[in-house]
Amino acid sequence: MEIHSNDKACQIADSIFEFAQTPLTLLSAENVSVKNCEFRQNSIGIQGADGRQIAITGCIFDYTETGITLQSTADVSVESCEFRGNQNAVVVVDGQQVTIGGVFRENGVGVEIQSSSKVEISRSILEQNKIGIRIIDTPAQIRSSHRPHYYVRK
Helix, strand or coil: CEEECCCCCEEEECCEEECCCCCEEEECCEEEEEECCEEECCCEEEEEECCEEEEEECCEEECCCEEEEEECCEEEEEEEEEEECCCEEEEEECCEEEEEEEEEECCCEEEEEECCEEEEEECCEEECCCEEEEEECCCEEEECCCCCCCCCCC
16 A cells, blocks of 8 residues: 555554555655554565654554664654564654654564654663664654553554
């Protein structure tokens, strides 16, 4: 599914995406919400570029090469999601106003942020990742990264 230069709000909810190259692509997309979806064994779960106002909430990403990759995006939140067994869980490059929180277990890299601004990682659990958080050329805040008040996996 590809959302490109949309002019109205878009919500994707309660869906399962499996065994695809990139099941969800957001190009210059605005005001997009992805809720309670599952991404299993894909190359890239969600790929976004040049978008803004993107909210990814309550999703599960299992055994993908990259769960979420976002480039040149603004006002993005990835919250209450679970990432397990991915090579890279979340990768953000040139992002602005990015908030990330979730459960990151057994990934190659939990969260990678490059050349971004106004980044906050909070309310997260990072366990058994090769690299929990990798920050490159980015001022970032890591706050309250301990047991959050939510659990995604059923």
